[in-house]
Amino acid sequence: MNPNQRIVLQASRGAAAFFVLLFHTSAMSFKYFHYDFLGISGIGRSGGVDFFFLLTGFLLYHTYGHKIGTKMTVIPFLTNRLIRIYPFYWIITLTVLPVYFVVPSFGYGYETYKDTIIKSLLLLPQTHGPVLPVAWSLSYFVLFYVIFSFLMAIGKKPAKIFVGVWLLLTICHVLHVPILGADIDRHVYLNFIFSEVNLEFIAGCLLAKWVEHHKTRNYTFFIIVGALGFLFIWVNNMYNLTMYHNYLFYIIPAVLVLLGASSIPEKLQLPTWVQHLNKLGNASYTILLTHLIFISILMKLSVATHLVDYIGFFFTALLVVALTIPLCYMVYRLAEKQLVAGLKSAMKLKPAKSSVPIS
Numbered sequence: 001m002n003p004n005q006r007i008v009l010q011a012s013r014g015a016a017a018f019f020v021l022l023f024h025t026s027a028m029s030f031k032y033f034h035y036d037f038l039g040i041s042g043i044g045r046s047g048g049v050d051f052f053f054l055l056t057g058f059l060l061y062h063t064y065g066h067k068i069g070t071k072m073t074v075i076p077f078l079t080n081r082l083i084r085i086y087p088f089y090w091i092i093t094l095t096v097l098p099v100y101f102v103v104p105s106f107g108y109g110y111e112t113y114k115d116t117i118i119k120s121l122l123l124l125p126q127t128h129g130p131v132l133p134v135a136w137s138l139s140y141f142v143l144f145y146v147i148f149s150f151l152m153a154i155g156k157k158p159a160k161i162f163v164g165v166w167l168l169l170t171i172c173h174v175l176h177v178p179i180l181g182a183d184i185d186r187h188v189y190l191n192f193i194f195s196e197v198n199l200e201f202i203a204g205c206l207l208a209k210w211v212e213h214h215k216t217r218n219y220t221f222f223i224i225v226g227a228l229g230f231l232f233i234w235v236n237n238m239y240n241l242t243m244y245h246n247y248l249f250y251i252i253p254a255v256l257v258l259l260g261a262s263s264i265p266e267k268l269q270l271p272t273w274v275q276h277l278n279k280l281g282n283a284s285y286t287i288l289l290t291h292l293i294f295i296s297i298l299m300k301l302s303v304a305t306h307l308v309d310y311i312g313f314f315f316t317a318l319l320v321v322a323l324t325i326p327l328c329y330m331v332y333r334l335a336e337k338q339l340v341a342g343l344k345s346a347m348k349l350k351p352a353k354s355s356v357p358i359s
Contacts, residue, residue: 001062002266007278009261013055014280017287018325019230020048025295025321032299035313043237047230049137050200050250051257052284056141057204058258060148065208069156074149081145083343084285085138088336090121092289093132100131125192134292140197167202170194174248196248203251207258215263222260229253280325283332290331294324 001009023046026037036042064077100111110116111131120130123139130136147166151159173184173194184190216222230253236242280287298320302308308316 001262002264004264004266004268004270005262007270008264008274009055009059009258010281011274011277012257012261012281013052013284014277014282016046016048016051016055017280017284018048018277019046021287021291021295021324021328022046022321023048024292025317025324028292028295028299029313029317029320032303033308033313033316035317037314037317039238040234043234045247045250047233047247047250047254050247051254052137052288053140053144053197053200054204054207054251054254054258056144057201058208058262059204060144061205061208062212064148064152065205068148068151069154069159070152071155072152074153077152078145078149079347080344082142083347084340085123085141087343088285088339089123089132089135089138089289091335091339092293093120093130093135096293097131125188127188132289134288137288139192140195140201143193144201166194166198170196170198174199199248200251200254203255204258207255211259211262216259217263219260219263219265222256222263224260226253226256226258226260229256280329283329283336286332286336287325287328290328291324294327295320298323 022038023040023043026039026041029035029037030041040046097111097117100107104112108128110128116126116128117131119126120132120135123130123135123142125139130139151162154162169180169184172180173191174196176185184194230250233249233253236244302316302320307319311319
């Protein structure tokens with residue numbers, strides 16, 4: 001993978017994080033002002049998190065796919081991955097947790113339960129969301145890393161059998177196959193292990209295997225069509241153009257964007273806005289964990305100061321977006337980046353072979 005491809009892949013992560021932030025701003029705007037910012041508050045998922053799942057599978061397989069079935073020692077790999085997730089997540093969760101004890105109405109009521117807190121901190125699946133609502137996706141990232149570690153720690157034949165059974169049961173669950181699919185659906189952990197999200201992760205792995213031997217000269221075309229594909233799904237979900245509404249449809253535009261991004265030539269001069277999105281991509285994990293906190297605070301301040309009465313709903317929401325991005329980036333530079341670097345240095349962990357962070 002050449003430097004340009006790494007930059008564009010990271011920029012695509014930044015774009016995905018931005019759209020997650022934008023959709024949540026619209027949802028919060030509707031909650032506080034009953035104003036549908038950009039008309040997207042009722043669409044549901046933006047596809048940003050789904051893109052993260054595919055990108056994670058893509059980068060994992062691209063970087064470590066050749067080690068599957070080699071019976072290697074996976075502790076350094078797994079430790080490196082989990083250090084990127086847990087410590088900073090714990091800090092944010094423990095910062096937010098006291099608020100639910102002081103003002104229970106901010107949550108759904110289960111945030112102060114001991115079992116909920118413990119499972120949330122461990123990122124274990126639950127029948128409801130974790131203490132930090134946006135962290136639901138992190139449980140799947142941990143699952144992906146554990147499974148990938150397991151595949152590298154066993155032989156090639158057992159690895160193929162394991163993936164085959166895992167994929168088969170996941171498909172049975174997604175298609176609601178009688179008896180088997182329904183039985184999986186009744187158990188929290190089975191429902192989690194064989195979730196449809198696995199198909200997004202596997203799609204990313206399959207794409208990485210494909211691009212090892214196939215590149216496209218029409219990389220711009222694929223990126224543009226992929227971006228338009230996300231837009232089409234949003235419009236479809238907004239206006240019910242078709243009867244089909246499934247988050248797995250995001251696999252199609254995500255694959256197209258990744259196919260184009262991974263085919264960009266090394267000598268191409270990238271535009272400045274891609275470099276800016278690249279920086280946003282570096283901070284994507286911080287954005288994912290903290291943006292709702294900042295959005296909520298800024299919305300409350302806009303109500304308390306009557307700002308919305310002066311500049312209107314649209315510009316208030318726009319200002320919230322404009323302020324949330326630098327605030328999240330500041331937290332990334334001052335907290336997450338320093339924390340991860342310090343922990344890796346203290347534990348003397350080697351940096352990942354890919355310069356593009358996986359999580």
